[in-house]
Amino acid sequence: xxxxxxxxxxxxxxxxxxxxxTILNPAGPAGHSLRIKGDRVIAIxxxxxxxxxxxxxxxxxxxPGLINAHDHLELNTFKPLKYRxxxxxxxxxxxxxxxxxxxxxxxxxPRQPSLEDRLWIGALKNLLCGVTTVCxxxxxxxxxxxxxxxxxxxxxxxxxxxxxxxxxxxxxRRTKATWxxxxxxxxxxxxxxxxxxxxxxxxxxxxxxTVLVHGVGLTPPQRQTLIERGGGLIWCPAxxxxxxxxxxxxxxxxxxxxxxxxSDSRLSGAFDLLDELRAAQRTGQLDPACLFKLVTTDAAxxxxxxxxxxxxxxxxxxxxxxxxxxxTKTFSSLLNVNRAQIELVLVGGxxxxxxxxxASMFAATGLDSATVQVDGVTKLLPQKLVSRxxxxxxxxxxxxxxx
Numbered sequence: 001x002x003x004x005x006x007x008x009x010x011x012x013x014x015x016x017x018x019x020x021x022t023i024l025n026p027a028g029p030a031g032h033s034l035r036i037k038g039d040r041v042i043a044i045x046x047x048x049x050x051x052x053x054x055x056x057x058x059x060x061x062x063x064p065g066l067i068n069a070h071d072h073l074e075l076n077t078f079k080p081l082k083y084r085x086x087x088x089x090x091x092x093x094x095x096x097x098x099x100x101x102x103x104x105x106x107x108x109x110p111r112q113p114s115l116e117d118r119l120w121i122g123a124l125k126n127l128l129c130g131v132t133t134v135c136x137x138x139x140x141x142x143x144x145x146x147x148x149x150x151x152x153x154x155x156x157x158x159x160x161x162x163x164x165x166x167x168x169x170x171x172x173r174r175t176k177a178t179w180x181x182x183x184x185x186x187x188x189x190x191x192x193x194x195x196x197x198x199x200x201x202x203x204x205x206x207x208x209x210t211v212l213v214h215g216v217g218l219t220p221p222q223r224q225t226l227i228e229r230g231g232g233l234i235w236c237p238a239x240x241x242x243x244x245x246x247x248x249x250x251x252x253x254x255x256x257x258x259x260x261x262x263s264d265s266r267l268s269g270a271f272d273l274l275d276e277l278r279a280a281q282r283t284g285q286l287d288p289a290c291l292f293k294l295v296t297t298d299a300a301x302x303x304x305x306x307x308x309x310x311x312x313x314x315x316x317x318x319x320x321x322x323x324x325x326x327x328t329k330t331f332s333s334l335l336n337v338n339r340a341q342i343e344l345v346l347v348g349g350x351x352x353x354x355x356x357x358x359a360s361m362f363a364a365t366g367l368d369s370a371t372v373q374v375d376g377v378t379k380l381l382p383q384k385l386v387s388r389x390x391x392x393x394x395x396x397x398x399x400x401x402x403x
Contacts, residue, residue, distance in 0.1 A: 013038065014053040016349070016364055021057035021323065024330055025064065025312050026289075026297045034062075036319045039348035044315055053364045058357060060343050061327050063292075063334065064312050065132025065320030067299035068273045070182075070213050070234045070262025073122030073136045073144070073152075077110040077394055078267040080242055087243045089188030090214075091163055093268070113394040116143040120389070123149050124396040125263075128374055129272040129339040130322040132347045133310060135262070135303055137182060137213065149352055149385060151310075151320070153303055157181040162196050172205040180304050181209050182234070186217035189244050193217030197226075206231060211302060213262065215248040216240050223252055232258035232302040235294070238270035238279035251285050260299035261291070274339060281335050288331035295334075319349040323358070339398075340377040354380045373400040 157175025208230030240247035300311030309317020323344035368383035
C-alpha cells in the first residue's frame with residue numbers, strides 16, 4: 001500500500017522506545033515496554049539502547065491494532081435506515097431501500113459525494129476508533145489500493161449473497177484456496193434464511209475458507225457443520241438487532257476460534273467497532289477476553305492474514321498498535337473506552353492519531369501534525385491527512401478540523 005503521507009524513510013528514523021505501558025495481547029499481559037524500528041516491533045521488555053527515542057506511554061494500556069472483519073466502506077455517510085419495525089429477511093430490507101433509492105433524501109444525499117470521499121469516511125470511522133485493518137465487502141476500489149490510511153484486506157473473494165450479485169459457485173471457484181471467501185448468509189429469522197446454509201452446502205462451497213457474514217438464521221446443526229468444515233462466521237450483532245430484533249448464537253463458534261466481529265456499515269450497523277463490541281457484550285454470550293479475540297487474533301485467523309503481528313504484539317511483528325488510557329481492567333477496558341479516549345494509533349510504526357501528550361511520536365517519524373477535535377477532545381492527525389480531509393465533500397461526524 002503506497003501511503004498518502006510522506007514519512008522519514010525507515011532507515012533514517014530513530015528507534016522508538018515506548019515505555020511505561022502495559023502491553024495486552026489476547027493471551028494476557030505481555031510486558032511494559034517495546035522498541036519499534038521502522039514498521040516492526042523489534043523487542044519487548046528489553047532495555048533502551050543509546051540512540052533510542054524514548055516516549056512515555058503514561059501508564060496506558062497498549063493493545064494490538066483492531067481488525068474490523070466486515071465493513072462496506074463506501075456506505076458510512078448514511079444514518080441507520082429501515083422502513084419497517086422488524087424484518088424477517090435482509091432481502092426485504094434491500095427491496096425497501098432500492099424502492100426509495102432515488103426519492104428518499106436520506107438515501108440520495110449521502111451518495112452525492114464522490115466514491116473516493118465516501119471511502120475516506122469509511123477510513124476515518126475505523127481509524128478514529130483504533131481499527132488498523134479492515135475487510136471491505138465489495139470490490140477493492142482503486143482508492144483502497146493506493147494511499148488509504150489504514151490496511152485493507154486485499155486477498156479475498158466475496159459474493160454478496162445467494163439472492164444477489166454474482167453466482168456463488170463461480171465466485172468461489174475464482175477465489176484462491178488460501179484466501180477467505182466471504183458471503184452474507186442466513187441474514188434473517190425466517191425459513192428462507194434457515195435454508196440458505198443447506199443451499200450453499202449443496203453447491204459444494206461450504207469449505208475451510210468459507211466465511212459467512214451474519215448467520216442469524218443458522219440452526220445448531222448448521223453451526224456445528226460450519227465448525228467441522230473449518231469455515232467461520234463474521235458477527236454483526238448491532239445490525240442484526242436493528243433489522244431483526246435478534247442476532248446469531250455464537251458461543252460455540254467463538255470457543256472454536258471460528259468467529260470474528262464486524263461493524264457492517266452505518267446504514268444498518270453500529271457507529272464504529274467500539275460500539276459494535278458493546279453491542280456484542282450486551283448479548284451476554286461472550287466474556288470480555290473472548291470479545292477481545294474477535295477483533296484481534298481470531299479475526300486475523302479467520303481472514304487468513306499472513307503478516308506477522310496483525311492481531312497481536314510480538315517481536316518481529318508489524319507495529320500496528322493502539323494505546324488506551326491507564327486501566328486495571330485489562331480486556332474489559334476495550335469495552336468501556338470511546339474513540340475520544342484513544343491516546344495513540346500506529347499503523348506500521350507510523351502515528352496516524354495521538355493525544356497532544358504524545359506529539360513526540362510525530363516528530364520522531366518526521367511527520368507534521370495538525371490539531372483536530374474528536375468528539376470535543378483535542379487530538380493530533382498527520383497534516384497531510386487533514387489537508388486531504390479539507391478537500392473532501394463530506395465530513396466525519398464528530399471530527400472538527402482545526403483552522
